[in-house]
Amino acid sequence: MSQASTLFRLQQIDSQMDTLRARLAELEELLKDQAALQAAQEKARQAEAQLEEDQKKLRHAETQVQDHRFKIEQDESTLYSGKIRNPKELQDLQHEVASLRNYLAILEDRQLELMMVVEESEKALLAARQELLTVQARTVEQNAQLLSEKSNHLRSLERLEIERQAASAALTAEELQLYTQLRQSRRGVAVARIVDRTCSACGAMLTPALIQSASSPTVMARCATCGRILFPG
Ligand SMILES: [Zn+2]
Incomplete structure (x- = not known):
């Protein structure tokens, strides 16, 4: 084999190695890039926090409704107990019960609204978790492909390195x-x-x-x- 052909062989080997190394650098970047996964994780975290906040508001509204009902029951039992004989006092109490009932309706409406809000937040969280699972599965699959390509290239580089040494040994x-x-x-x-x-x-x-x-x-x-x-x- 002439020196020129040995040098040309060496050139071919080095060009292949250059291409493989460039691709390996790209693969490293692709393996590091977890942007899609991080975005899906963040979305699930936000949906979880939103649901917790809405559930807290609902519990507060439920407590308000319960307290209010209890107050109405107490007032009504006083009203019908026959203990109050003063007509003015009786009328005042009747008015109080009526206004408490009006306000209870408002509180119950608010509770109902919050129940629907919580239901929506639950749906959003479920969707976000489902999306996260999909993205996780896709990432695992993509990474497996990238890693398999990487190991193929590393093996090729090892083989080329041996060929490179043989070609180099034939040159001055x-x-x-x-x-x-x-x-x-x-x-x-x-x-x-x-x-x-x-x-x-x-x-x-x-x-x-x-x-x-x-x-x-x-x-x-x-x-x-x-x-x-x-x-x-
Ligand atoms: Zn030239």
């Missing part, structure tokens, strides 16, 4: 150094294939002499325009 220290420098300065591509008498990396036309020297197993030809190592392909 100078060749490797040039290759590494070109990779760094030429956006990751140090070796370019010759396609239609042009450098496939920068598109420059190559002289017949350069193309000929690129085919020689002993000479390392480089593109006159971009400086990349040429591989006849």
Whole structure:
């Protein structure tokens, strides 16, 4: 195998490894991103807090209704006990019972309204919890897919690393150094294939002499325009 083809093989390996590493970085970001799950959790928490608040209001309204009924019962039992003989006093008590009954109706309406509010809050909480379960299940499934892709890529990287070492071992220290420098300065591509008498990396036309020297197993030809190592392909 000529040096140019070994360098080209090394380039192919490194390009694959670059792609895999970029995808692995993306996968890490996707695995970290739990925005949908956090939003669903927050919604469920808010629905829970809302229900608690509404239930508290309802309990307060229920207590008010009970206290009021008790007061009416007491007044009525006094009224019908025959203990009060003074007509003025009796009339006052009758008025009091009447106004207590009016107010009881208002309190009972409020209680009924709050019962409906609590019912709505319960429904909202149920829906929020259901949504959370759905999002949780979806997240677990997505994460499993991402993790499986990640482990596949890690295995591929290990295999490529071994191939990379084998290819590197066939090159001299100078060749490797040039290759590494070109990779760094030429956006990751140090070796370019010759396609239609042009450098496939920068598109420059190559002289017949350069193309000929690129085919020689002993000479390392480089593109006159971009400086990349040429591989006849
Ligand atoms: Zn070039």
